[in-house]
Amino acid sequence: MVRDGRFAPSPTGTLHLGNLRTALLAWLFARGAGARFLVRVEDLDSGRSRAGIAEAQLADLQALGLDWDGPVVRQSDRTALYEEALAQLRAAGLLYECWCTRREIREAASAPHGPLPEGAYPGTCADLSAAQRAERAASGRPPALRVRARAAVVGFDDELAGRVTGAVDDFVVRRNDGAFAYNLAVVVDDAEQGVGEVVRGADLLDSTPRQLWLGERLGVAAPRYAHVPLMLDHEGVRLAKRDGGATLAGRLALGETAAQVRSALAASLGLCAPGDRPTPQALAARFDPAVLRERRAA
Numbered sequence: 001m002v003r004d005g006r007f008a009p010s011p012t013g014t015l016h017l018g019n020l021r022t023a024l025l026a027w028l029f030a031r032g033a034g035a036r037f038l039v040r041v042e043d044l045d046s047g048r049s050r051a052g053i054a055e056a057q058l059a060d061l062q063a064l065g066l067d068w069d070g071p072v073v074r075q076s077d078r079t080a081l082y083e084e085a086l087a088q089l090r091a092a093g094l095l096y097e098c099w100c101t102r103r104e105i106r107e108a109a110s111a112p113h114g115p116l117p118e119g120a121y122p123g124t125c126a127d128l129s130a131a132q133r134a135e136r137a138a139s140g141r142p143p144a145l146r147v148r149a150r151a152a153v154v155g156f157d158d159e160l161a162g163r164v165t166g167a168v169d170d171f172v173v174r175r176n177d178g179a180f181a182y183n184l185a186v187v188v189d190d191a192e193q194g195v196g197e198v199v200r201g202a203d204l205l206d207s208t209p210r211q212l213w214l215g216e217r218l219g220v221a222a223p224r225y226a227h228v229p230l231m232l233d234h235e236g237v238r239l240a241k242r243d244g245g246a247t248l249a250g251r252l253a254l255g256e257t258a259a260q261v262r263s264a265l266a267a268s269l270g271l272c273a274p275g276d277r278p279t280p281q282a283l284a285a286r287f288d289p290a291v292l293r294e295r296r297a298a
């Protein structure tokens with residue numbers, strides 16, 4: 001079965017080499033299987049999104065030889081879809097308002113609460129009385145919207161991580177500033193765009209049970225997931241966007257070419273020999289996810 005893939009960066013900073021390696025893998029998973037590859041700009045967080053960054057990110061992808069199908073989609077243009085999803089959840093009785101402050105959430109999340117992982121929201125506002133809701137509404141603090149997941153347990157088979165199981169807390173789907181949350185938008189977007197395989201960094205693995213739970217409530221097909229290893233610096237620390245030398249522009253400034261950077265990213269995953277310079281098309285033609293699974297198991 002051919003499964004379309006995607007890469008969905010947030011325009012909050014320059015893509016570092018770890019981001020670009022994930023983009024390369026997502027492209028290889030799709031192109032290696034003869035599937036479409038889509039690009040989506042996840043710009044719902046207007047407070048952190050920066051002008052011109054999305055264009056720079058797209059230019060980096062193109063410089064590495066990664067192409068995509070159709071126009072680039074921006075989440076900020078798709079809010080009507082997220083409103084429809086909220087209406088569906090509301091009609092099913094799966095939403096409630098939450099007035100908890102960040103401090104209250106931290107304190108509540110630090111207490112033991114059954115099967116939920118540490119730091120999960122335990123449902124403090126889930127069963128407030130009418131009087132309690134009125135009291136909180138009168139405070140003037142706008143509420144966030146959370147789902148009623150009730151610590152549901154969700155399991156799935158990841159292409160690289162194997163069997164993963166997690167308990168789902170009552171996570172936010174719309175923040176108290178009115179912005180739609182990542183977990184809602186990504187589920188709606190992947191379903192609406194026909195994405196069948198999500199290739200992304202391993203740092204997002206823990207959010208997947210939430211998204212699968214939500215997708216089932218919205219009646220959408222679950223994609224297949226492949227959470228790829230994060231790229232580390234020479235000290236074994238995960239790369240961050242602030243690491244200017246670990247960007248494509250930084251490598252080019254040191255005299256490397258985009259082809260050399262692409263090959264180094266591929267070699268770091270065992271997809272080519274160090275020093276080889278395969279084209280993107282050559283990498284896709286011989287791409288086998290089993291290589292990644294073997295390296296992970298080693």
